[in-house]
Amino acid sequence: MSQLIPLYDLNQLNDFVDLPLPTIVKAKAGHDYTEIDSNLREFIAEYPQIRLATFDIYEQRDIAMELSITDAPAFLLYESGEIKHKITGDIPGQVQEFIEKAEEALH
DSSP: OOOEEEOOSHHHHHHHHOSSSOEEEEEESSSOOHHHHHHHHHHHHHOTTSEEEEEETTTOHHHHHHTTOOSSSEEEEEETTEEEEEEESOOHHHHHHHHHHHHHHTO
């Protein structure tokens, strides 16, 4: 299973997502959202080639501002340095759509 990498600045974010591998970036606000994480954890177990990163929107404000994230949780799907899909919140339908978009990026 992929390791969750903490992000601390914009340079690290850009280096991390600039590879051709699909990458999921999770924006959080001081605590985890385990329901969403369990859905994604199951997906990642099936597709271990997806890279995972996370940051706190209050501690890494520069990243949050660059990505226009004001609420958490938020999830971004990157492919080759570009955002391909983004959701904010924990609405089950949105999470499922996000997972489907991530799966499409693998094929």
